Amino acid sequence: MAGDFFDERAATWDEDPSRVERARAAAQAIRTAVPLAPSTRLLEYGAGTAMTSQVLADDVGDITLAEPSSGMRAVLADKIAGGVLPATTRVWDLDLASAAAPDEQFDLIVTVMTLHHIPDLDAVLKGFATLLPAGGHLCIVDLQSEDGSFHSNDPNFEGHHGFEQDSLTARLRAAGFSVPAWQHIHQIDKNGVTYPLFLAVSARA
Numbered sequence: 001m002a003g004d005f006f007d008e009r010a011a012t013w014d015e016d017p018s019r020v021e022r023a024r025a026a027a028q029a030i031r032t033a034v035p036l037a038p039s040t041r042l043l044e045y046g047a048g049t050a051m052t053s054q055v056l057a058d059d060v061g062d063i064t065l066a067e068p069s070s071g072m073r074a075v076l077a078d079k080i081a082g083g084v085l086p087a088t089t090r091v092w093d094l095d096l097a098s099a100a101a102p103d104e105q106f107d108l109i110v111t112v113m114t115l116h117h118i119p120d121l122d123a124v125l126k127g128f129a130t131l132l133p134a135g136g137h138l139c140i141v142d143l144q145s146e147d148g149s150f151h152s153n154d155p156n157f158e159g160h161h162g163f164e165q166d167s168l169t170a171r172l173r174a175a176g177f178s179v180p181a182w183q184h185i186h187q188i189d190k191n192g193v194t195y196p197l198f199l200a201v202s203a204r205a
Contacts, residue, residue, distance in 0.1 A: 005154075006048070010071030013049045018188070022197070023051035025186040026112050026141045029199045033181065034108060034137045036060055043106040043131060045096070045124075046114025049075045050085060052141075053110070057086055064106070066094040096127030106131050112141040113197075117159040125175035132204040138177060140168075141185065144196040150188075168200060177202040 006013075013019065030036075030052075040060040044053045047065035049072060057063065063086060067073050073093065079085045094102070097120045109128050118124055128138055143150060143162035151157040165182050172180055180202035188195045 006069035007071030010049065010069060010075050013072070013075065014051060020051060022186055022188070023112070024055055025197075026052050026110075026199070027055035029141070029183070029185040030056065030110060030139050030201075031059060033183075033199060033201045034139060036108070040108055041106045043109045045094075045109055045111040045128070046117070047076070048072050048112075048114075050079065050089075052112050053089075054079075054085060056110075060108070062088060062090075064090045064092060064104075066092045066096075068093060068095045096124040101127040101130040104131060105133055106136065107133075108137050108139065110139045110141075113143070115140060115142050115160070116162060119158050119160075121160070122171060122175065125171055125177070129176040129204055134204055136204045138172075138202045138204070140180075140200040140202075141197055142200075143188075144184075144198055146195055149193060150190065150195055162195070163198075165198075165200075172200075172202050176205050178205055 036059040038061050041062050042060045043064045043066060044050060045066045047067045050065050053063050053065060065076055073091055076091045080089050097118055109132060115121060145162040145164045148161045169179055180200035182198055182200050184196050185199045186197040
């Protein structure tokens with residue numbers, strides 16, 4: 001993931017109302033798609049400033065935030081210290097594309113607008129499978145397949161131009177997940193173009 005890009009923008013990330021709206025939409029869709037309880041162990045991967053976990057905090061138990069950007073982790077530390085996130089929240093510097101999954105287990109992994117940044121997606125999905133027990137849920141919120149214009153202002157972008165349902169389903173199945181339930185949940189309007197966002201919910205087989 002592009003660490004410098006996110007480091008430079010971390011301090012003001014939450015000031016964009018569209019990002020706040022997107023996090024709320026993602027959290028509400030997740031609430032209706034998977035069972036949540038005070039015992040639910042949540043991992044948000046590529047958490048950024050954890051806006052989605054903030055919204056879900058009262059619905060789950062222990063929260064762990066995995067974020068490779070040092071600038072974003074600094075914002076997370078401030079949120080925990082200030083009581084915006086629960087005091088028990090853990091923050092990890094973790095990139096599953098280059099590091100093994102820790103020896104931990106979660107009931108739910110959430111990742112919002114992160115996977116399209118990751119060239120080696122299969123390694124990350126396999127890492128998710130390691131972190132979930134059988135029946136544990138993976139919730140992916142990301143871009144539907146697009147023409148490449150979403151990141152047209154970033155000449156160094158090396159990720160995916162969104163995802164086709166069939167292609168992502170095949171990757172999830174190969175990593176050890178069930179066929180995901182797929183739904184449109186939100187959209188991003190950028191430079192006069194509308195980019196739909198999906199929620200894909202899959203269970204560890």
